[in-house]
Amino acid sequence: MKERLRNVILFLVPLSLLFAVVFTLLRVYEYLAGGAVFSAQYEALGFLYDWPFAFSLILFVVAFCMVLALLHTGVAKLMGVVLYTLLLIIAFALIQYFSVTGVPLSADFFGYSFQDIGITVGASGVSILTVVSLVLYVGLFIGGGLLLQKSRITANLSLRGAVIMLVLIAVTAFLPLRPAHEQFEKEIDYNLVLNKSQYFFGRSVSYWREGSALDTEGTKAFVPGTYPFLKKADYNNVLGPFLDRSEERPDLVFLIIEGLGRDFTGPGARYGGFTPFLDSLAGKSLYWKNGLSNAGRTFGALPSILGSLPYGRNGFMSYGADMPDHQTLISLLKAQGYATHFFYGGNPNFDNQDLFLQYQGIDYMLNESNFPATYKRATADSDGFTWGFADRDVFRRSLEVLDTMSRSPRLDIYLTLSTHEPFRAPEARFAAMADKRLQESGWDEETRSRYAEYKDVFSCLLYTDDAIREFFERYKRRPEFKKTIFIITGDHRLIPVPQDTRLSRFHVPIIIYSPLLRQPETFGSMAVHSDIMPALLGLLRSEYGMKFPEKMPFISKTLDVKRELSATLDLALIRNKGEINDYVDGLHFLSEGRLFQITPDLGLEPVRNDALQHTLQEKLQLFKNRSVYAVEHNRVDTVASGHKLQLFTFTxxxxxxxxxxxxxxxxxxxxxxxxxxxxxxxxxxxxxxxxxxxxxxxxxxxxxxxxxxxxxxxxxxxxxxxxxxxxxxxxxxxxxxxxxxxxxxxxxxxxxxxxxxxxxxxxxxxxxxxxxxxxxxxxxxxxxxxxxxxxxxxxxxxxxxxxxxxxxxxxxxxx
The missing domain is CATH 1.25.40.10 (Tetratricopeptide repeat domain)
Structure with a gap:
């Protein structure tokens, strides 16, 4: 047995050191894959932090293989090679994800189905250069390992020397060397320094640990049968003073724009100039410049905007056919005689959007499966992937569909796609327009060169903005335009372009435009997607006499209409599926255990206030407990939509x-x-x-x-x-x-x-x-x-x- 252990140790120690070298050299690929945007300074700092984590992985592999060595020497050696190779492939994949999105992959990985993951990976694309780079790194490790086994270094290595090396590896692995969030002014800089594997594995452990805690402890805070969010609804008519009353009930049109963050639109936008129509429309509308999305990805947009619904564990729609009883604008307005339509160019199975909409009894869904042959799918990338139909085609087709429908009033919901990976504007002219806007941006040469990396993103923003412009021009010729209220917002801030703060991901514009508008107003107060439904119901109830339930499970209040920076918000935000670690309380923001003061334009300044931080952490935990309990125990609402999904039953x-x-x-x-x-x-x-x-x-x-x-x-x-x-x-x-x-x-x-x-x-x-x-x-x-x-x-x-x-x-x- 001793000889087996000795044999395996002498094999693993040189191989482990080689693994550490190749693992840390992945930083070179990360820097090159990021182009001009990734900072060499922070990548170099990250390289230093990578070593202790590489050594901690080595300790895990060596310990596991030593146990196997008690059974079989050959199996232990083979498993060492397999585990190290697998860790390198995972590390490479996580770096590739980061190079495309600009954010490290977290535990949201576990919130998506394999089908959804496949669609997302297909959207990002995998180039030949990426595959070649992966082969080179894996080849370097395996080839280097073979050479090591034949070298004098391995032959001359003594057991004592190997043990000393393992001790040094263990000491280094346990050194408290990890980047501290507060050391970095910008979110992108912190993300660059992070080791992407360390972040992913750490988040994954937290995800499963917290999920288990929610299962065992979360429900203890509630009396069985209670409804944590259900309370008397405050239908305050905050919008009425700004809108004239139409003779008929108004049509409502939602434009939920993929990735439309505040950084890209409106006065003072950091990357402004690429949404000229929306910029001009904001100046003619009720405009909340400090709007927030409830979720950091699309999965949270429909439940928050249309229903002000709690998130559960991985987002409300993730529960699929097991979604609890609930009501939204769709079901409430449908009961009042509204025709309800959803227009989308992609696959509505993604994120269970179709289940959510069908549960509400949506009258019509346009999606990629029911476009006529006269429309062509969006141009595919080099791997043949396309999300579906481009935004301009969705808008055009929707108006054709509406021409065949006579029912009124209407609730029309649009969810766009074209400002999503792989960022291929359907019309080539927008690339030239993006070049021109970059030259006219006023940025210095270095900044302009850096953000030219995202020309494809800016091209897509220009395209979608122009598609919206055309949509409005056509809509103005329709008789119902004069009584239509348009609500325009982003589902979240698009991810690949670097973000300055932890709040940037949620910062979106909220625009309400209508011919009924008395005069435009810009509000500095903070608002969140889940405020929109209560505000609209308040308007329809007060101005048009529509009746709505006395109690509703709104997770937030209503739109705040103060002109200066202020906030009545008191709720958690869900950054990714399975990650509810952010909380907004007035003008304070808790994120990853750090407390910030929210400044004008939603900047963040670190604050040291232990008592307040503790209070917000307790609020965050209570919100998560309430949210999971309500959704998973069918305690969101006492009233169902009336359109329960027709499920198959089984003997x-x-x-x-x-x-x-x-x-x-x-x-x-x-x-x-x-x-x-x-x-x-x-x-x-x-x-x-x-x-x-x-x-x-x-x-x-x-x-x-x-x-x-x-x-x-x-x-x-x-x-x-x-x-x-x-x-x-x-x-x-x-x-x-x-x-x-x-x-x-x-x-x-x-x-x-x-x-x-x-x-x-x-x-x-x-x-x-x-x-x-x-x-x-x-x-x-x-x-x-x-x-x-x-x-x-x-x-x-x-x-x-x-x-x-x-x-x-x-x-x-x-x-």
Missing amino acids: EHEEKFIRGHGLKDLKPDELFAKARALAFEKKRDDSRIVLRVLLNESPNYHDARILLARTFAWDNRYDTAHFFLAQVIERAPAYGDAYNALADIEYWKGNHGQSLTLAEKGLLSNPEDPELMARRARGLWMTGRKEEAKKITEAVLQKWPQNEVALDLIKKLAP
Whole structure:
């Protein structure tokens, strides 16, 4: 046994030192990946801080491998190489994330599904240079390790020398060397110095530890059955004095702009000049220059703006089909006769937006699955990724849709996409405009050069701003414009461009514009997204006699209309999923345990006041306890929206199958893969159970509903198959695969003319779809039009030689 331990120690010590060298050299890649924006000074300081953490990782690996050495020497050595390689890959990935976003990855990683993570990674893109760099670092470690094993250094290393080295490593690992937040004036400088792996691992431990504490301790502060946020609603009409009363109930139009931080728009914006239309609109509106988002990412925008709802653990919408009973502007106004619409160019499954909106009974949702063929998806990046349809197309299509709808008044909600990674403005002219604005910025040469790194971001801001300008020009020609109130804000401040303070991430403009406005006003008072709903309900109740519930679970008050800097805020903010570490109380801000005074333009100055800091920490913990309890125990509201999601139910036998296969622990894509495999193994009943579980979690996972329909069609249960396919087409009228399935069913039933009609109907929205083209050819052949069928089949096979329907058909068409 002693010989085993000696052998492993002598192997691991040189390898560990090599790991430490390669691990710290990752700083070089971080600096180069950051371009001109990342400071060499702070990267060099971070390099010094990296060593103690690298040594702490070494202690973990060595200790683990020494235990394995008691069982098998070879396994222990191999595990050492594997663990060090894995740690290097993780460290590289975390640095790459930071180089793209400008913020280190935190425990919010655990708040997203694998599907959502895949979409986000796809948006950022991975270049060849990134892959080559990773291979070089891993190759340096593995190649260096092989050379070390053959070198004299390893051969001459004694056990005593190895132990001394381990002792020195341990001493260094436990040195209290870690950057202190208060040492850095700017948030970006602190983030640069941080070791990204140390930050991620530390946050992850805190996330799981705090989650466990909330489970065991959080509910003790409440009497079972109570509703922590539910109280008598104060419908104070703060907006009424600024708006004329229209003869009819007003239309409400929300424009929630991706990443629109205050740093980019309005007078005095740090990166101003790239939203000229919104800048001018702010001067004609009620404008809160010190607005805040409740959340640091998009997941919190809809629940906060439309519902003033608590966050729970990872954001309200993260609970999916398990969201508690609640009401929002959508359900409240729908009950008063409003038509409700949501317009978005992307996939509404992301962050469970579709579930949230369907729960409220939204009347219509525009999303990437129901755009007509006349619209083209936004230009993809080099990896083929695109979020969906560009903002200008969303605005144009929305007006076409509204032209077909006669109901009024309306609540229309827009969520934009184009100011998001990978920051590719759909129209090339905006890149030249961004160049021109940079030259005219008034920045010195060094600053201009540094921020030229973000020209793509500024191009997208210019594009979206122009799309909004066009939208307003068209809307002004509509008869309902004169009675419309527009609410414009950012979902959060976009992340990649460096942020000065911990509050910058939340700092967004809040703009209310309307032809009913008596005169524009600019407010210096702080306001938050969750103030918007109470303010609008107060206006509608006082000016238009609309009735709303006596009690509501608002997490904040209403919009403050003071012209000077002031604040009535008293609530927590959620920076990332699973991270509620920020609290605003009046003009004081607690973040990561540090206390700040909020200054004009939402600057931060450190404050030393132990009593106040302790009070805010207690408030923060109480808010988290209340929030998790209310959301996870269905204690948000006593009244449901009236549109509970229609979920599949399961028999006792099916529940046993679900538990036995751990289906509740799988993500939607994993469930779909499992269901497909079961279906192709002809275990269709089992496949249907999996698909029903999936659809309870993601009802707009159209491919799952189509597969469910096909499993019934394969058993000749055509009516049931038609039922589920009709649901897909109702949700996404242009979804090509639904028409493929319908065409197949009619073909199997012998209704060849109807099969042809369905394929042609699908092609109206998807003219380049090879599956629909092949099915059209099959329908033509079956209805006697063989020459047309042959021509189309050959065209399909020329571009898609593996198309199964076309391959089968070409054999039948052969003379």
